[in-house]
Amino acid sequence: MKKQYSIGTKALILYMASLLLTGFVLTALVALLVNYWKKSMLQNAISLAREHGQRVAGEISDIIHKGIEPEMAKLKQNPRVHASIELLLKQNENIVMAALVDERGAMVIRRYQGEERRTSDTAVIEAGGQYTGSLPSAMDDTHLDVILHSRGEKMREMDIPVMIGEKMMGKLQFSVSEDAILNRLSDSSSLITQSLVILLVTLLLILSAAYFLLWRIFSRHVLLIRERDQLDKLAAIGTLASGLAHEIRNPLNSMNINIDVVREELDDPREDSQKKAVELLDSLKREIHHLNQTLSNFMKFALPGKIEKHPTDLAVLVRETLEFVSGEITKKNIKVENSILTACPLLADSTSLKQLLLNLILNAVQAMEQQPRKELRIEVFPEGKFWHLTITDNGAGFGKTDPEKCFEVFYTTRQGGFGFGLPIARQIAEAHGGRLNAENASPAGARFHLIIPK
Known part of the structure; x- marks a missing residue:
């Protein structure tokens, strides 16, 4: 047996599902925002490092241009150049290495982040790599510093030319550690994430309270x-x-x-x-x-019967109903004008719909008993997904009485009437998803208007 849930249970399940979906969407949005922020800050840090490098390259160009040290090779001993490069490393902790090379690519100066100024030679060996240069002998006063760098660290290499006019004298090369930038951002991003999570939880609590x-x-x-x-x-x-x-x-x-x-x-x-x-x-x-x-x-x-819809024809049902009451119509000398000439297919319960038509036609026949000239007119026309059927008589009509009153149970103006025919007819119309209305006809009589889905 299929389990049925109440409206309240369904609403609760729907709310919980929407709450979980909202939490998931907001969490994903927070992750995307934090990721976007980290990428944006990474690009800003790299751009800032480039600006610092361009400033130092400009200072070196001024030193050469003023003739203080006209050759790149002589800049190795220039304290101002060393000071500028050291300042570059101090101002930007994300730069792990800065070097000055001449136009042929020969190394003039190389400094590392956190390194004290050295006058000795330095060899840099990548992890897992080899140093192919000559090592100093025991008799040599030169001592060799070996600096190892992890191959796994992600670097952004930058070259900024040192120009005198249009001539390139050399390059300022430096490496920016993206990992160092991201590590510094991680602390901030963690705080941002925590704040957003707290905000999210608060929002969910507010939503829960609002839901309650x-x-x-x-x-x-x-x-x-x-x-x-x-x-x-x-x-x-x-x-x-x-x-x-x-x-x-x-x-x-x-x-x-x-x-x-x-x-x-x-x-x-x-x-x-x-x-x-x-x-x-x-x-x-x-x-x-x-x-x-x-x-x-x-x-x-x-206790109306169950409506069972199947393909039928409204025109056929009208003709069959008229044939059923033909004896009464002939006996009372009623002129019938049936304008339904074509098929009017629809899905309906033919038995109950014939009962509706019979009640309306008999009501019209009985309403014209006192009229010397009796006329019954039946018309139908389509409009969108509905059929419109009207049954008009030339009886006494409703007069000043509200036509809606005729659909009240036990209401009747006919001697011996029961007051059930028209209420049952409206009940059948509504069971089919349609409507049944009444109004005074012109110049006299009553008109019943049935609207029923096709």
């Missing part, structure tokens, strides 16, 4: 709707019960009186008393039939 309040309001609203529906049902049941009691009480009173009269007639020795008793018994039979019909109509309205 909305849920309370929604539950109260649903409860009020159910109570209102229950009151409407009780009111409708009361109206039906009151009408049914009225319809039953009158025949019962009449039957009670007739039974008393029959008893008196049977006690009367006169010859015609038996005949009168038979007439009264016939009247009792008619009253019993009336009661039975009233109860049958009440059951049809109170």
Whole structure:
């Protein structure tokens, strides 16, 4: 057996799913924002390193241009050049190595981040690599510094030319460690991520509180709707019960009186008393039939049958209904104008729809009983996904009475009427997803307008 969930449970499941989805989306958005911020800051740090390098290259160009040290090779001992390169490394901790080379690529100066100024030779060996230069001998005063760099560290190499006019005198080369930049950003990004997570949790808590309040309001609203529906049902049941009691009480009173009269007639020795008793018994039979019909109509309205739609034709149903009441139409000399000439296919319950048409046509026939000239007009036309059918008579119409009143149970203006035909007709129309309305026709009579899906 398939498990059924209440509206509240479905709403709760939907909310929890939306909450989880919102959390996932916000988490992904936070990750994307942090990643974008890190990339943006990385580019800014690299651009800043390039600006610092360009400034130092400009200072070296000024030294050469002013003739202080006209040759690149002589800059090796120039304290101003060393100071500029050291300042570059101090100002930007992301630069791990800065070097000055001449136009032939020969090394003039090379300095590393955190390295004290050295006058000795330095060899740089990448991890896993080899140093192919000559090592100093024991007799040589020169000592060799070996600096190892991890091959796994990601570097951004930069070359900035040292220019005198249009002539390139050499290059300022330096390496920017992207890993160092990202490591520094990680602390900041962690704080940002933590702040965003706290903000996210706070937002989810606010949403949860808002949902709780909305849920309370929604539950109260649903409860009020159910109570209102229950009151409407009780009111409708009361109206039906009151009408049914009225319809039953009158025949019962009449039957009670007739039974008393029959008893008196049977006690009367006169010859015609038996005949009168038979007439009264016939009247009792008619009253019993009336009661039975009233109860049958009440059951049809109170417990309508299930609508089972299948392909049918509105034009065919109208013709079959007219044929069914043709005897009554002929007897009362009613002129029928049926303008439905083509097929009108639709999905409907043909049995209940014929009941609707029969109730409307009989209502029109009965409404024209006092008219010397009786005319019944039936028309149909399509509009979008609906069929529009009108049944018009030239009877007394509704006059100043609200046409909607004719759809009330037990309301009837005809002697011997039950007041169920038109309410049942509207009930059938609404069960098909359609509408049934009534109005005064011009110049006289009544018109019933049925709108039903195709």
